[in-house]
Amino acid sequence: MLVVRAIEEKDLDGLMQLAAQVGGGMTTLKPDRRMLGHRVELACASFAERIPPEQRDYLFVMEDTAGAALVGVCAIKSAVGLEEPFYNYRIGTLVHSSEELNVFSRMETLYLSNDLTGCSELCSLFLHPDYRSGMNGRLLSKSRLLFIAQFPHLFAEKLIAEMRGFLRTDGTSPFWDSLGRHFFKMEFERADDLTSLGKKSFIAELMPRYPLYIACLPQEAQDAIGLVHVATAPARRLLEQEGMYYEGYVDIFDAGPVLQARVRELRALRDSSVVIAADFAATVPGAQPLLLANTSMQDFRVIAATVEAVGGKLALPAAERDLLHCREGDSLRALPMNPTH
Numbered sequence: 001m002l003v004v005r006a007i008e009e010k011d012l013d014g015l016m017q018l019a020a021q022v023g024g025g026m027t028t029l030k031p032d033r034r035m036l037g038h039r040v041e042l043a044c045a046s047f048a049e050r051i052p053p054e055q056r057d058y059l060f061v062m063e064d065t066a067g068a069a070l071v072g073v074c075a076i077k078s079a080v081g082l083e084e085p086f087y088n089y090r091i092g093t094l095v096h097s098s099e100e101l102n103v104f105s106r107m108e109t110l111y112l113s114n115d116l117t118g119c120s121e122l123c124s125l126f127l128h129p130d131y132r133s134g135m136n137g138r139l140l141s142k143s144r145l146l147f148i149a150q151f152p153h154l155f156a157e158k159l160i161a162e163m164r165g166f167l168r169t170d171g172t173s174p175f176w177d178s179l180g181r182h183f184f185k186m187e188f189e190r191a192d193d194l195t196s197l198g199k200k201s202f203i204a205e206l207m208p209r210y211p212l213y214i215a216c217l218p219q220e221a222q223d224a225i226g227l228v229h230v231a232t233a234p235a236r237r238l239l240e241q242e243g244m245y246y247e248g249y250v251d252i253f254d255a256g257p258v259l260q261a262r263v264r265e266l267r268a269l270r271d272s273s274v275v276i277a278a279d280f281a282a283t284v285p286g287a288q289p290l291l292l293a294n295t296s297m298q299d300f301r302v303i304a305a306t307v308e309a310v311g312g313k314l315a316l317p318a319a320e321r322d323l324l325h326c327r328e329g330d331s332l333r334a335l336p337m338n339p340t341h
Contacts, residue, residue, distance in 0.1 A: 001066070002136060003323045004074075004143040004302040006047045007059040012040050014070030015061065018126060028124045029073065043075075047298045053154045054079045058147065059124070060300075062140050064131070065323070071131045072140045075124040076147065079156055081117030087203050088113050088162075088258055091225070091248040094211065109211035116249065116258065120148075122161040125235055135289060135304050138337055141238045143302035145268035146293040150300075150333050152263060159263050161244060163236050165256025166227040175255040178221035183207055191253055203252065225255045232256070241339050242267045272335040277326050278313040289337035292316075294324045301325055309334060 007015070012033070019031040030036075039059060046056035055078065062072030080086040090113040097104040127140050148155055167173050176188040183206045184191050214222055226246060228236050239259050243266045249258035263269065274295075287308040294301050301324050307314055314332060316324075326332060 001319070001323060002062055002064055002071070002131075002139065002303070004060050004062045004072070004140060006298065006300045007040055007043050007061050007073075009040060009044055011061055011070060012037055015040065015073060018070060018073050018128065021128070022126050028075065029126060046078075047300070049297065054082060056154070058144075060143060060147075062127070062131075062136075072127040072136070073124055074122070074126075074140055074144055076144050076155070077121040077123060078154060079118050080121045080160075081114060081119075085203070086114060086117050087207075087252050088116055088249045089252050089255070090115060091214075091250065092211065094213075108214040110214060110250075111211050112207050112209060112252065113249070116158075116160055116260075118156055119158045119160045119260070120155040120263070122159065122239070135337060137234060138238060139291065139302065139304045141235060142242065142268070142291055142335070142337070143293070145242055145266055146272065146291055146302055146333055146335055147300055148263060148266065149268040149272045149335070150293065150295055151297060152269060155263055157263060159244070159261050159266070160249075161239055161259045162251055163256045163259060164229040164232040165251055165254025166224045167229055167254065173224070173254045174218070174220040175224045176253055178218050179212070180253055188253065207252065221255075226250055226257045228256055267339060268335055271340070272333050273309070274331050275309045275312055275314040275334050277321055277324075277328055277330045277332050278315050279318075279328055291335045291337055292320075292324060293333045294326050295331050295333060296325070299325055304337060 015036055016031060016033055019029050019036060022029050039057060042057045043059035045051050046058050058076045060074050061070045063069070064071050089110040092109045092111050094107045094109050096107065122144055125141055127137055165173065165175065173188045180191065214225065236259065244259040244261040246257045246259055250256060287306050289304055289306050292303050292305055303320060303323050305316065305320055307316060314334060321327065324332065
């Protein structure tokens with residue numbers, strides 16, 4: 001059985017194995033033991049509430065309890081850009097006109113921006129290829145939103161998610177090759193690695209501060225703006241189902257889209273409800289898949305189950321109550337797996 005839970009210090013080796021399979025383009029999950037070790041320590045301190053809310057990095061893992069193996073990972077950063085700069089390109093518009101020549105043109109531009117500083121961020125989503133079936137991806141991705149629904153006061157007004165941008169089959173980025181390479185004088189992978197290590201000052205030092213005209217880029221690079229990596233497309237669809245949307249911000253390296261939403265407008269806050277765990281009863285015909293989470297921060301756990309709440313109570317088998325580390329009479333937060341409207 002699968003459960004998404006708060007990470008523990010003993011999970012570092014399993015996290016390293018997952019990170020080794022991710023590939024390029026995900027700066028928050030590199031197979032660097034020192035960096036991941038620090039992140040696990042930070043996550044454990046976050047769940048234990050030993051550090052201020054704005055410094056927290058909540059890291060979750062999906063565990064296959066049959067073999068005690070970690071098969072997925074995801075995270076929420078409480079606030080980005082407060083301790084190190086957080087850059088994006090904002091797509092804007094400049095208008096050029098000449099009454100004498102009767103010419104009027106609108107040109108799309110890229111502005112180097114820190115507009116999203118202070119937002120909470122969904123990040124580090126990765127599911128082992130062997131588990132990319134059924135409801136597993138939805139369980140992993142949406143589990144974070146149940147955490148936000150349970151503890152909304154810990155997060156900023158706006159939530160964002162940087163999507164991995166389009167890469168060619170050989171792993172190279174047409175956007176980077178056409179733009180970033182000219183300013184940074186290094187390969188995409190090198191810039192990506194430096195960013196993952198927190199060495200971001202070079203971005204401000206080397207990137208132009210004036211607007212860049214998109215029309216001046218090669219067509220292949222223009223087409224990549226706002227386009228996601230082929231493996232990231234399902235993750236984008238899931239987040240859009242939950243109320244996130246693209247509004248013209250992209251990554252400065254691969255031009256992947258940045259999705260955003262008001263936390264209070266997320267489906268998880270609107271449609272989730274608190275129910276009481278009850279002893280197992282007969283299966284209710286027509287029950288829909290639910291995401292179920294306990295209400296503990298330090299021991300937060302989420303599972304998927306096809307059950308139905310009746311009168312504010314949720315009949316749950318003992319095995320599933322054990323996965324959630326809950327007993328009869330405990331409160332659970334429930335959310336339909338799929339949007340109902």
